[in-house]
Amino acid sequence: MVIMRKINIYREVSGSLVLVSADLIQIENADISRTPGGRSFTMADGSVTFYPAENDTADFTLIIECSGSQADAVASAVRFGKLYFSGMRVAGTAADSSHVFTGFITEQSAVKIQEISSAADLYNLRIPMKLLLSDGNYVLSEVTA
Amino acid sequence: MIIREFLSGSIFFRNGTQKTFDDSSVISASVRRQACSGAFFDIGGVFAAQLTMKCRISGTNSFRLRGAKILLYSRYGSKSAFSQIGKFWITDAGKIAGEVYSITALDAVGWLDSSSFDASTSGTVCDNVAKYFESQGNGYTIQSWCSLLTEFVNSLIYRMTGEPNVLQWQDFDESVNGVYTNHFAFPSFGGGELFYFLSTESGSGLSDCPRDLFRHLARLAGGFIFANESGKLTLGQFGMPEFGTAEISESQIQADSCEIADYELQMTIASVQSEIDRGIHDDASFTAIPDYVSLAPMRIQLDANPFLDGFTAAYIRGDGQQIYSSLAVIVDGIWYFHHRFRTAGDFTEEGGYLGQCHMRPFSVTVHAALRFHIGQKIRIAYQGEVFESVITSLVWNFRGGWELSCAGSDSRTMADALRMNRAGKSLNESRDRCITLGKRIFPLSQEDYNSQLHDRNTLYIII
Numbered sequence: 001m002v003i004m005r006k007i008n009i010y011r012e013v014s015g016s017l018v019l020v021s022a023d024l025i026q027i028e029n030a031d032i033s034r035t036p037g038g039r040s041f042t043m044a045d046g047s048v049t050f051y052p053a054e055n056d057t058a059d060f061t062l063i064i065e066c067s068g069s070q071a072d073a074v075a076s077a078v079r080f081g082k083l084y085f086s087g088m089r090v091a092g093t094a095a096d097s098s099h100v101f102t103g104f105i106t107e108q109s110a111v112k113i114q115e116i117s118s119a120a121d122l123y124n125l126r127i128p129m130k131l132l133l134s135d136g137n138y139v140l141s142e143v144t145a
Numbered sequence: 146m147i148i149r150e151f152l153s154g155s156i157f158f159r160n161g162t163q164k165t166f167d168d169s170s171v172i173s174a175s176v177r178r179q180a181c182s183g184a185f186f187d188i189g190g191v192f193a194a195q196l197t198m199k200c201r202i203s204g205t206n207s208f209r210l211r212g213a214k215i216l217l218y219s220r221y222g223s224k225s226a227f228s229q230i231g232k233f234w235i236t237d238a239g240k241i242a243g244e245v246y247s248i249t250a251l252d253a254v255g256w257l258d259s260s261s262f263d264a265s266t267s268g269t270v271c272d273n274v275a276k277y278f279e280s281q282g283n284g285y286t287i288q289s290w291c292s293l294l295t296e297f298v299n300s301l302i303y304r305m306t307g308e309p310n311v312l313q314w315q316d317f318d319e320s321v322n323g324v325y326t327n328h329f330a331f332p333s334f335g336g337g338e339l340f341y342f343l344s345t346e347s348g349s350g351l352s353d354c355p356r357d358l359f360r361h362l363a364r365l366a367g368g369f370i371f372a373n374e375s376g377k378l379t380l381g382q383f384g385m386p387e388f389g390t391a392e393i394s395e396s397q398i399q400a401d402s403c404e405i406a407d408y409e410l411q412m413t414i415a416s417v418q419s420e421i422d423r424g425i426h427d428d429a430s431f432t433a434i435p436d437y438v439s440l441a442p443m444r445i446q447l448d449a450n451p452f453l454d455g456f457t458a459a460y461i462r463g464d465g466q467q468i469y470s471s472l473a474v475i476v477d478g479i480w481y482f483h484h485r486f487r488t489a490g491d492f493t494e495e496g497g498y499l500g501q502c503h504m505r506p507f508s509v510t511v512h513a514a515l516r517f518h519i520g521q522k523i524r525i526a527y528q529g530e531v532f533e534s535v536i537t538s539l540v541w542n543f544r545g546g547w548e549l550s551c552a553g554s555d556s557r558t559m560a561d562a563l564r565m566n567r568a569g570k571s572l573n574e575s576r577d578r579c580i581t582l583g584k585r586i587f588p589l590s591q592e593d594y595n596s597q598l599h600d601r602n603t604l605y606i607i608i
Contacts, residue, residue: 014204039544041512044398044527049146049512051544055169081243 007064007087010100011080017100020077025065027124032058032091034133055132060090060103062127071113071123078105078127093133103129146396148514149222150544156202157214164202172199172245174217174543176230180369180381180519181537181552186410186504188383188445189364191356193254194372196233203244210238215250216376219543221514228516230541232376253312253372256298257356274355275345275451283455284340287366288316288380290452291359295378298355315377339474341365342455346421361450367479371519381520383535384502388521391536393511395527399546402510405525405532410504410553411440417476418448419457427457429472441555443504445479503533506553512546523549 005026010017037053062085066074077083085101093099105111105127114124152168178194181187196217202210213235218227233250241247274297285293295314302311341362345351352358359370369381416430435442447453457472502522509525511517517539525532540548 012203041510041546042400043146043396043512044400044403045395046400047146047396049148049397049399049546051148051150051512053168053544 005087005089007085009074009077010084010086011077012082012084017084020083021066021070021073024070024074024125026062026088027065028063030061030063030091032060032131034058034092058090058092058131058133060129060131062088062103062125062129064125064127065116066123066125067121068123071125074125074127075111075113078111081105083129090131090133102132103127104132105129146512148512148544150514151220151227152543153218153220153227155216156210157216158205158209159212160209164205166200166202168543170201171543172201173545174198174200175540175545176217177538177540178371178519179538180371180383184506184552184554186443186506186537186551186553188367188369189360190369191254191257191360191363192369192371193251193258194231194233196231196248196250196252198248198250199241200246200248201244202246205246207238207240207246210235210246210248215248219541229374229376231372231374253376253378254356254370256302256312257359257370258354273345273351273353274358275343275352278358279343279345283342284459286340287362288314290341290343290362291370291378291380292316294355294358294362301355313377315373315379317380317382339456339460341452342459344421344451344455344458346458347449347451347454358451361452364447364450365452365475367445369520374518383504383520383537384522385518385520388518390522390524390533391515391517393509393513393523393525397511397513398525398527399510399512402508402548403525403527404508405527406506406553406555408439408441408505408555408557409534410443410506411436412445413442414444414446415476415479416444416446416448417453417472417479418446419450419453419461419472420448421454421458421462427461427472429476431476437557441553441557443553443556447475447479502535504551504553505532505534506551506555507532507534508548508550510546510548515547517541517547517549523551 006023007026008022009020009024011020012018035057037056038051039053040048040050042048064074081104083103083105085103086099088101090101110126110128112126114126116122116124150168152171152174154166154171156164156166158164174196175198176194176196179192180190182190182192196215215233215235217230217233219230220227231252233252234255235248235250236255237249239247274294278293278297292314295312299310299312303309343358363370363380366380366382368383370378371381373379411433413433413435414430415432416428418428453472453475456475461471507525509527517523517536519536519539521536523534523536525534534551536549537552538550542548
């Protein structure tokens, strides 16, 4: 399924979110592999004890279409290791446009920029990351430009 | 079974600022506490609890983290109140990536080591703690000594860091905790607890480390010194009644984690020896017939203890006001609470002493919404049998359960028997050499020395 959504990307500076780039177009909802947050142990009687964690995590690749300057801004922000995404659609999660996802960039070198059209200043950006799926504590009113 | 565990903590930086964190920031956390060194059971342990943590902390760096204080709390399930895990000081911090740091921290006991101080700036007081105390006054109960030592360490910490009253001593309160586990370990005579005097006569008290003096006191009390969860230094006991008995079932034991020895420790010899003055040795001992089939013999020996030497000087040699006949009053205490009485009626005091505890070495990883404590009695139901023991070492892992164990090597095995013999042999050889050397030393006055009324082949000490 091809989707098109406008998303904003932020990074955290001194406890509040600062906009990295706005109105990027998410063009594909890639598959995710979701991992329950927590650890499980097998007991001596065969039963299982599970320690749930606050957040489930998902390995996820964000695919966006953007201008060259936007691609540059996002690719530069990746070095901070942690980015926040509003308006993003992730398979298997509630489609809440106000939700802010927290994404950890695990392999910076894997961020790929592909040129679609230099005349149209259009690029395709693929950012693999680990998402915290239950983390929606930030509200957009905290965002500073 | 689902165990929900939550974490909360605060970091207090040296510059007065504070940061709080919760379980969403913590990648891993564990705290190790121990009353005995490694796999060997002994009394008198003074070990710092160690916190290791990987945590996401924003707006700081590893330099600011080092030296900061951490208060850590944990909560299980729907319980509204957090339980304090401990109070720690960060000794090492390193950045892993981004805002994620690896932290190692020690609790209050870490401050007792001489390595925590710079003797060159802390002054001559730190050069010899025992001599300092001896010169300042003498004669206190065990707990009073511990309190005094704590204040002393506070003065060192203040001199080094400018922070007052970092450490607190917490006396064992019988009215709160019931019968003191080692009720009998405190020598009493005529209804009152005896005082201990610090002696540096024999050289056993020469130390620049407060931890050594705490160890000597803990040995006399038959227990160990530790910082409790609220961060206060206190005297620990094996089989502490205030914690009750932890009950563990097979559904709480992690698969392949449980190992339980088929023997218990039996104290077969308790001996107390004091050496003051040349030629005056006082000792006392109790012995029991070993049960080699089901019990591993264990020996408790108290010697080279400056408080014991001071006790001998004051109460046996007669420096104090009252003279007793021997050190039996000390060894009685050690024996009564440590020995596992096999005859009903010897001592029947409820909630009692280690004599009513079983010291069975074990190690197990437990997953349960329970809090465990070192010195706590434990009852483990495993593979159709029930074992009783005492926790001498534990590791709490955030969302990873508790690793519990009881120390106690089997002295009947060849390796341990040889190890003990070698240590004993080395000790005896050193002692014999000193005695031989001592016999060659004669007191000589300065006048006689000047008059050359001495044999040049003999060692003299000029008085």
